[in-house]
Amino acid sequence: MASLLVGAPDRPPVLPHLVEEELGRSGVSNPVTAVLLNFRAYDTLLEVVVLVAAMAVVWSLDRGDRDLAREREEVRRDPVLEALTRISVPLAGVLAVFLAWVGSHRPGGAFQAGALLAGAGVLLVAAGVLRPPTAASQTVRILVVSGVYAFVGVGLGVIPWTGHFLMYPEAWAYPLILGVEAVLTVSIAVVLVELFVDVPAAPARDPSLERLDPTGDPLGRLLLRRPNLRSPDDSEGP
Amino acid sequence: MTALGLYTFAGAGLFALGFWAVAVRAHLVWKVFAINIMGSGVFLILLSTPARGDPAQADPVPQAMVLTGIVVAVAATAVALGMALRVVARTGRPFLPEEGDLETRE
Numbered sequence: 001m002a003s004l005l006v007g008a009p010d011r012p013p014v015l016p017h018l019v020e021e022e023l024g025r026s027g028v029s030n031p032v033t034a035v036l037l038n039f040r041a042y043d044t045l046l047e048v049v050v051l052v053a054a055m056a057v058v059w060s061l062d063r064g065d066r067d068l069a070r071e072r073e074e075v076r077r078d079p080v081l082e083a084l085t086r087i088s089v090p091l092a093g094v095l096a097v098f099l100a101w102v103g104s105h106r107p108g109g110a111f112q113a114g115a116l117l118a119g120a121g122v123l124l125v126a127a128g129v130l131r132p133p134t135a136a137s138q139t140v141r142i143l144v145v146s147g148v149y150a151f152v153g154v155g156l157g158v159i160p161w162t163g164h165f166l167m168y169p170e171a172w173a174y175p176l177i178l179g180v181e182a183v184l185t186v187s188i189a190v191v192l193v194e195l196f197v198d199v200p201a202a203p204a205r206d207p208s209l210e211r212l213d214p215t216g217d218p219l220g221r222l223l224l225r226r227p228n229l230r231s232p233d234d235s236e237g238p
Numbered sequence: 239m240t241a242l243g244l245y246t247f248a249g250a251g252l253f254a255l256g257f258w259a260v261a262v263r264a265h266l267v268w269k270v271f272a273i274n275i276m277g278s279g280v281f282l283i284l285l286s287t288p289a290r291g292d293p294a295q296a297d298p299v300p301q302a303m304v305l306t307g308i309v310v311a312v313a314a315t316a317v318a319l320g321m322a323l324r325v326v327a328r329t330g331r332p333f334l335p336e337e338g339d340l341e342t343r344e
Contacts, residue, residue: 015299031298032305040302047306054313058320111309188309195316 027173028104036109037177041166045151048184051191052148058195081127085120092120100185104174110181114188121193133194140194147187154180249282266322266332270315277311 019031019039026034036044096113103109124130133140154176155166162169168176256276260269281304288297322332329335 016297019298032301035298035302036305040299043302043306047309050310051313054317057317061320061324109305111305192312195313 025170025173027168027170027177030103030105030107032107033103033109033177037181038168038173041151041155045148045155045166048147048151048188051188051195052144055144055191055195058198077128078126081123082129085123085127085129089120089124092116096120096185096189100181101178103181104178110184111188113181113185115192117185117189118192121189122197125193125197132197133190134198140190143187143190144194145187147184147191150183150187151180243286245282245286249279249284249286252276252279252282255279264333266325266334267319270318270322273318274311274315277307281307 016031019035022039023029023031023034026038028034028038096117099108099116100110100113101108103112121130125132158168158172158176159165161172253276256272256274256279259272259275263269263272284300284304284307288300325335326332
């Protein structure tokens with residue numbers, strides 16, 4: 001397979017020249033950012049939609065972790081992690097703002113900044129400083145969809161000027177891109193944290209799970225090799 | 239072999255390695271990991287193939303596509319891990335369910 005790819009005929013690259021020609025009109029000076037947020041902005045919009053769709057799937061899965069829902073009430077603070085957050089979270093915040101802004105003329109942009117913020121967010125949750133996010137929280141839901149809404153809103157909003165979805169008028173390209181990137185950064189960070197540290201909103205009530213595992217912690221049972229309590233009379237309320 | 243040709247070979251090699259691991263390894267987390275490695279192989283191929291022999295003309299369009307691809311791979315990994323947890327919750331074992339594992343015991 002590799003020899004097929006390496007041996008493929010050398011066609012003169014056309015796209016980089018097209019990108020360079022139009023770069024001046026795109027509103028940003030970094031070619032990758034111009035491609036991501038202007039020339040192929042529709043792809044980036046759909047990428048954010050994919051993130052939100054993954055969010056919907058994870059929220060709809062019942063992973064049997066009812067113990068986590070209970071633990072949400074007691075937030076454990078870990079002193080070592082807390083010290084780490086004190087150093088790294090402000091740094092991550094500043095770096096994220098820088099990354100999001102510098103994306104216009106250097107490698108950077110909304111996704112990179114959002115990922116950095118998500119790392120800081122996961123650290124905050126692990127240290128017990130923040131409660132783990134959950135689908136029930138109105139704030140979380142609004143933040144998750146704000147990225148898509150902002151992007152689509154901008155896309156529809158430019159139609160009266162240029163007649164096409166997501167075709168920015170040249171004079172407004174830079175501020176529009178910057179604005180969309182700012183909202184996207186926060187939204188992506190929230191989605192990423194939520195995807196990986198989500199806690200179910202309410203204790204699960206799957207009857208097949210009740211039979212298999214009345215203690216409500218199948219993953220813990222697997223990790224610690226505790227015996228599988230299987231007596232049907234044993235049912236522990238949340 | 240140029241340096242860029244090396245990246246293409248590495249990408250193809252990663253893809254093959256990931257493909258083998260997905261088929262052979264039974265543990266669900268191994269499979270998710272192997273799929274991620276296949277993804278990394280594809281990204282390497284996407285980036286190295288257009289810029290054959292001349293690093294100066296790094297084509298920005300595949301770079302943007304790979305950035306998008308990385309984000310989509312992260313989202314898909316999250317979904318896959320969530321489903322793996324669901325399988326563990328239903329069958330108690332982190333492997334693909336066998337015949338009869340999923341019956342509810344009424």
